Amino acid sequence: MSVASAVLRRVAAGIVVLWAAATAAYLALLAAPGDMVDSIIGDGADTPQIRAEVIAEWRLDRPALVQYLDYLWRAVQGDLGRSYLLQRPVADVVGAQVWPTLKLAIAAAVFGSLLAVILAVAIRRPWARRFSSTAELVMVSTPPFLIGIVLLSVFSFQFGLFPVSGDRGFAALVLPAVTLGLPIAGLLAQVLRDGLDRALDEPFAVTARARGLRERSVLARHALRHALLPAVALAGWTFGVLIGGSVIIEQVFGRPGLGQVALQAVSAGDMPVVIAVVVLAATVFVVVNTLADLAGLLIDPRLRRS
Amino acid sequence: MTLALTRPVTGRLRLRTRPRPGLAVAAVFLALILTAVAWPSLFGGDPLAADPLNVLQAPSARHWFGTDQLGRDVFDRVVHGARHSLSIGVAATLIATSTGILLGLLAGLGHRYADEAFSRTFDALSAFPIVLLALLFIAVAGTGTTSLIVAIGVALTPHYARVVRAQTFVVRRAAYVTHAVAFGASRPRLVVRHVLPNVLGPIPVIAVIGLGEAVLIAAGLSFLGLGPQPPSPEWGAMLSEGRGYLHIAWWASVLPGLVVTATIISLTALGRHFQRRFEGRTA
Numbered sequence: 076m077s078v079a080s081a082v083l084r085r086v087a088a089g090i091v092v093l094w095a096a097a098t099a100a101y102l103a104l105l106a107a108p109g110d111m112v113d114s115i116i117g118d119g120a121d122t123p124q125i126r127a128e129v130i131a132e133w134r135l136d137r138p139a140l141v142q143y144l145d146y147l148w149r150a151v152q153g154d155l156g157r158s159y160l161l162q163r164p165v166a167d168v169v170g171a172q173v174w175p176t177l178k179l180a181i182a183a184a185v186f187g188s189l190l191a192v193i194l195a196v197a198i199r200r201p202w203a204r205r206f207s208s209t210a211e212l213v214m215v216s217t218p219p220f221l222i223g224i225v226l227l228s229v230f231s232f233q234f235g236l237f238p239v240s241g242d243r244g245f246a247a248l249v250l251p252a253v254t255l256g257l258p259i260a261g262l263l264a265q266v267l268r269d270g271l272d273r274a275l276d277e278p279f280a281v282t283a284r285a286r287g288l289r290e291r292s293v294l295a296r297h298a299l300r301h302a303l304l305p306a307v308a309l310a311g312w313t314f315g316v317l318i319g320g321s322v323i324i325e326q327v328f329g330r331p332g333l334g335q336v337a338l339q340a341v342s343a344g345d346m347p348v349v350i351a352v353v354v355l356a357a358t359v360f361v362v363v364n365t366l367a368d369l370a371g372l373l374i375d376p377r378l379r380r381s
Numbered sequence: 382m383t384l385a386l387t388r389p390v391t392g393r394l395r396l397r398t399r400p401r402p403g404l405a406v407a408a409v410f411l412a413l414i415l416t417a418v419a420w421p422s423l424f425g426g427d428p429l430a431a432d433p434l435n436v437l438q439a440p441s442a443r444h445w446f447g448t449d450q451l452g453r454d455v456f457d458r459v460v461h462g463a464r465h466s467l468s469i470g471v472a473a474t475l476i477a478t479s480t481g482i483l484l485g486l487l488a489g490l491g492h493r494y495a496d497e498a499f500s501r502t503f504d505a506l507s508a509f510p511i512v513l514l515a516l517l518f519i520a521v522a523g524t525g526t527t528s529l530i531v532a533i534g535v536a537l538t539p540h541y542a543r544v545v546r547a548q549t550f551v552v553r554r555a556a557y558v559t560h561a562v563a564f565g566a567s568r569p570r571l572v573v574r575h576v577l578p579n580v581l582g583p584i585p586v587i588a589v590i591g592l593g594e595a596v597l598i599a600a601g602l603s604f605l606g607l608g609p610q611p612p613s614p615e616w617g618a619m620l621s622e623g624r625g626y627l628h629i630a631w632w633a634s635v636l637p638g639l640v641v642t643a644t645i646i647s648l649t650a651l652g653r654h655f656q657r658r659f660e661g662r663t664a
Binding site: 106239 | 512518597
């Protein structure tokens with residue numbers, strides 16, 4: 076099978092998953108408690124005339140299937156409906172908060188991957204490995220809010236090195252990114268180390284050593300490429316964890332972002348906003364996953380064939 | 382030569398005999414936590430008793446974990462919180478495993494189209510980050526402990542369903558299943574007597590690790606205020622309350638957080654240990 080069709084198949088699979096995710100979100104919208112008209116009116120005046128206006132404005136009188144298809148069609152165009160609560164387009168409400176969360180997620184991903192590579196490549200001695208794998212277990216299992224709270228109380232309250240809350244400048248990004256990146260680093264380091272161990276047992280590693288390469292060069296030039304593959308495959312999952320985790324991290328550090336928007340929408344029953352954030356997260360997951368699949372094709376020629 | 386072939390090449394098997402102090406600590410800690418779940422008053426006093434004269438006291442011999450903003454003993458609250466937090470995790474894991482086993486079996490044994498439909502559904506559900514999937518469910522079902530449990534259960538189901546489905550495919554092709562078919566076993570008998578027991582094998586081990594994850598997510602969501610409401614002493618909720626007093630009383634949030642962490646680490650470490658034993662590897 077050619078590379079082009081392998082790429083096409085992965086993109087198509089991604090689109091199917093996205094469609095299913097959007098449908099699941101729409102079902103959640105239908106399943107939400109109470110009448111949709113009640114949710115839109117909220118605490119406002121409730122007369123039959125106003126109800127009729129709401130139904131006309133939101134076009135709730137159409138058959139369910141038509142509404143569903145309309146929802147999908149508008150979602151494709153980036154129109155995610157209007158917030159019940161704020162009476163503004165959801166795309167505006169969510170769009171304004173994408174960058175702070177994205178910034179945090181990217182910073183955490185960079186920090187996490189760097190730390191993971193350093194941990195997996197640099198620590199090879201048996202006693203150090205045992206220490207490091209314990210540290211990784213601790214990093215993976217520690218709730219992110221505890222890491223955040225400990226970092227806050229040490230670096231912000233005790234030493235006053237970083238701001239306590241908000242999103243002003245680079246300094247405000249450091250602690251949240253470290254908090255969010257540590258669990259990622261723990262998991263990626265484990266995956267990388269397993270991959271390196273397996274790669275170093277392969278015949279090509281023996282050949283490289285026989286050619287007189289130092290162990291460090293065997294590791295960096297030959298084994299790391301093989302070990303990267305499973306780690307890259309985890310990229311989509313990693314971004315899911317980062318976005319899910321940012322909900323909690325933003326609360327701990329009092330940062331603006333998608334998590335805060337989602338949380339407020341959940342407590343207020345503002346379903347269009349909740350759904351927009353969830354679908355957005357699913358989209359990011361699918362896009363990153365597809366890119367990771369394609370990166371896998373790039374790294375490993377064997378995958379291009381099957 | 383036979384000897385050389387059966388000897389471990391990289392010396393990994395030697396790990397088996399090495400004492401594992403970490404595991405023993407984890408087991409003892411979990412035993413303590415379980416005792417606290419079963420019999421909280423053995424360790425601590427009233428978790429709701431406020432003492433306005435001793436507000437935000439640092440840890441001392443009298444208050445091991447200090448006191449919170451209402452003068453309640455943090456240690457007592459942590460002990461009593463074990464029941465809340467662990468039962469949420471256990472209930473969610475039970476929901477996730479039972480639904481996952483059912484759906485995974487249906488996908489693994491059903492028609493090819495049924496399998497395709499189930500697998501795509503699992504794929505789509507896995508595209509949502511678990512915390513957000515649980516948030517979506519809570520937005521639909523409302524806040525509260527029950528909906529928190531079901532939300533985490535639903536969010537973790539695809540994971541178990543996938544494991545069961547994969548395992549079903551392996552078992553279905555095993556020789557003993559073919560033999561049973563040859564002996565004329567009926568389909569229900571085949572599923573109940575031969576497939577199910579072998580599919581279920583790895584589930585308890587995965588569930589122990591999954592329980593750690595469920596406790597982690599539960600603590601996170603109740604930290605966000607979506608779980609048991611104050612004044613009930615739930616671990617995540619305690620951390621959330623303590624966060625507001627972090628600048629003057631670190632113990633009110635950090636110490637409960639350490640207990641949550643130790644619980645999750647112990648569960649994960651024990652689970653992984655069983656997993657290695659189960660797979661017959663000690664890497």
